[in-house]
Amino acid sequence: MNHKFLRYIIILAFFYYLPVILILLGIVPFSFRFQMLLIVTALLAVYSAIHGHNLRSLGFRTDTLKISLLWNGALSALFVGILMFLYYKGLIREPSVPSWRFFYFFFIFISSPSQEFLYRSIHFAEMKEAGIKSPIAMIGISAITYCFLHAIYHDLITLIATLFMGIIWGTIYYRKPNFWGVALSHAVVGAIAIAVGLI
Numbered sequence: 001m002n003h004k005f006l007r008y009i010i011i012l013a014f015f016y017y018l019p020v021i022l023i024l025l026g027i028v029p030f031s032f033r034f035q036m037l038l039i040v041t042a043l044l045a046v047y048s049a050i051h052g053h054n055l056r057s058l059g060f061r062t063d064t065l066k067i068s069l070l071w072n073g074a075l076s077a078l079f080v081g082i083l084m085f086l087y088y089k090g091l092i093r094e095p096s097v098p099s100w101r102f103f104y105f106f107f108i109f110i111s112s113p114s115q116e117f118l119y120r121s122i123h124f125a126e127m128k129e130a131g132i133k134s135p136i137a138m139i140g141i142s143a144i145t146y147c148f149l150h151a152i153y154h155d156l157i158t159l160i161a162t163l164f165m166g167i168i169w170g171t172i173y174y175r176k177p178n179f180w181g182v183a184l185s186h187a188v189v190g191a192i193a194i195a196v197g198l199i
Contacts, residue, residue, distance in 0.1 A: 008130035011047075015040050016118070016145050023152045033152060034111065041114040044122055057128075058121045059179035068181025071172050076185045079165075080192050087196035093157075104191055112187040113179075119146040119166070120173040120182050139170035146170075161198055165189065 019036050022028040028036060048058065055061065086092050119142055127138050143166030150162045169182045 002131055005130040005132075008126050008132075011044075011126060012145065015044055016123075017148065020148055020151060030152060034106070037111065037114055037118075041118060044118060048122055048125075053122065053125050057125045058117075059124075059173065059177045059182075060121075061178060064176045064178040065180060068172065068176045068178035069184070071176060072169075072181040072185035075168060075172070076188045079189050083189075083192050083196050083198060086198075092197045107194065108187040108191055112190055113183045115146070115149070116169075116179060116183040116186050119149070120169060121179050124173060124177065135174055139167060139174055142170040142173075143167045157198065161193065 019040055123142050132138055143163055146166035147159055147163035150158050173182050
């Protein structure tokens with residue numbers, strides 16, 4: 001087995017799947033989920049710097065910024081419109097927003113960028129290094145892994161929504177790799193989805 005592929009599998013298992021499994025098993029408390037996200041993000045950011053990923057390979061680039069913002073902005077507007085329609089028609093359950101005061105600030109400026117760094121930025125860079133070349137495989141693995149993160153909520157609607165958005169964001173990121181575009185879309189769509197009760 002290629003050592004780069006083996007390294008990717010270890011990273012995937014240890015940093016992406018193990019934390020979720022620990023929460024699902026109750027070994028790590030559910031209330032610690034956001035701290036766990038930040039710890040994993042910090043560890044993979046350090047790994048990324050030591051490993052030598054450059055900013056371009058992680059999607060921190062300007063050449064794809066405009067088209068990424070255009071695609072992500074258009075799709076975000078569409079999804080927000082659909083969410084608002086479903087909400088006003090009473091087709092979404094009651095929102096269950098965390099009660100702490102700065103939740104939306106945390107979600108928009110910390111949680112969403114952290115998730116995009118993990119599930120699109122460094123994940124796609126690692127898959128490329130591991131020799132995974134198929135767009136379907138890259139987008140599929142990324143989307144399923146992102147969806148699995150949300151298994152801790154024990155909610156089928158959340159899993160379906162995050163799998164769907166993982167495919168959409170993964171497709172846009174694969175075609176027009178740019179961290180800022182998907183992070184902004186994630187922040188907007190995610191905040192509205194939480195506010196109206198979808199997630």
